[in-house]
C-alpha cells in the first residue's frame with residue numbers, strides 16, 4: 001500500500017513546487033524547472049507561455065513520467081483522488097494515467113506517431129485500447145473518424161502514413177489521438193504549430209470544448225499568445241525554469257495587463273502591439289545569475305534585481321512589479 005496523500009482539494013490538478021533537474025556528464029546538473037506551483041480548477045484552461053527553452057515541455061513530460069533517465073523530479077502533482085503523478089510508478093502511469101486520466105498532445109507529433117502505420121490504424125488501435133467501444137469494426141471505424149474530425153484531420157488523409165503528412169497534418173493527427181481517451185486532464189504542448197489561423201482557432205476551441213464537461217481541465221503550452229488569449233482563463237508565464245507570473249487572462253491580456261516586465265515584453269512582441277522583440281536571450285539554465293534571471297534584459301532592473309532573486313508573491317516574481 002502507498003501512503004495516502006492529501007487529496008487535490010477539488011482541483012483537477014494541483015502542482016506544488018515541481019522541480020526537474022538533469023544530471024549531466026562530469027557530475028554537473030541543470031535545473032530545467034524550479035518550484036513550479038499552480039492548480040487547475042474544474043473547467044479551467046491554463047496557458048503556460050514563455051520563450052523557447054524555458055522548461056515548458058520538461059514540465060509537461062514530468063507530469064506524465066516521460067522524462068529521460070538522467071532527470072530527477074521534486075515536488076508533487078496531485079490528481080483529484082490524490083494520486084501523485086511525480087511519485088507514481090511507470091506501471092501505474094502506463095496502465096491508468098497516460099491517455100486515460102491525462103491526455104497529451106505532444107510537441108513533436110512526428111516523433112509520437114508510429115511511422116509504419118496509417119493514421120487510421122493508429123486511431124483505431126487507440127480507440128480500442130482507451131475507449132473500449134461497444135460493437136464491431138464499423139463502430140471502431142466510426143469512433144476513429146469522429147476523433148479525426150474533432151481535430152480537423154481530413155477524412156481523406158486517414159489512410160496515409162505519418163511521413164506522407166505535412167507538419168500541420170501530423171499535428172492534427174496527434175491531437176486526434178490525444179482526444180480519443182477523453183481524459184479529464186489534457187496537456188497540449190504547442191498544439192497549433194504549423195496551422196493557419198483558422199485551424200488554430202478550430203483546434204484550440206475543440207481543446208477548450210473538452211473542458212465543458214464537469215471535472216475537466218486543460219493545460220495549454222504555447223508560444224501563440226493570440227491562441228492563449230482565445231481560450232485561457234489563467235496565464236502562467238515561465239522564464240528560465242520558473243513561473244514568474246500567474247494572472248487571470250482578462251487582466252493579463254486586457255487591463256491592467258501583465259505585471260512582470262518579461263511578460264509585458266512578450267505581449268509587446270505581438271504583431272498587433274508594438275512588435276518590439278525583447279532584447280537579448282535567456283540565460284543558460286546551468287549558469288543562472290544570482291539575482292533575477294531576467295535582470296540582464298530588463299530595462300527596470302536595479303542593483304537589488306541583480307543581487308537577489310525576487311520571491312514569488314501575489315502572482316508575480318519581480319522586485320519592480
Ligand SMILES: Nc1ncnc2c1ncn2[C@@H]1O[C@H](COP(=O)(O)OP(=O)(O)OP(=O)(O)O)[C@@H](O)[C@H]1O
Nearest residue numbers: 022030032051052053054055056057058059068285
Ligand atoms: N534530456 C535533457 N538533458 C538535459 N537538459 C535537458 C534535457 N531535456 C531538456 N533539457 C533542457 O531543459 C530546458 C527546457 O527545455 P524545454 O524543452 O522544456 O523547453 P520549452 O520551454 O518547451 O521550449 P520550446 O518552446 O522550444 O518547446 C532546455 O534548456 C533544455 O536544454
Ligand SMILES: [Mg+2]
Nearest residue numbers: 056057058107
Ligand atoms: Mg517545448
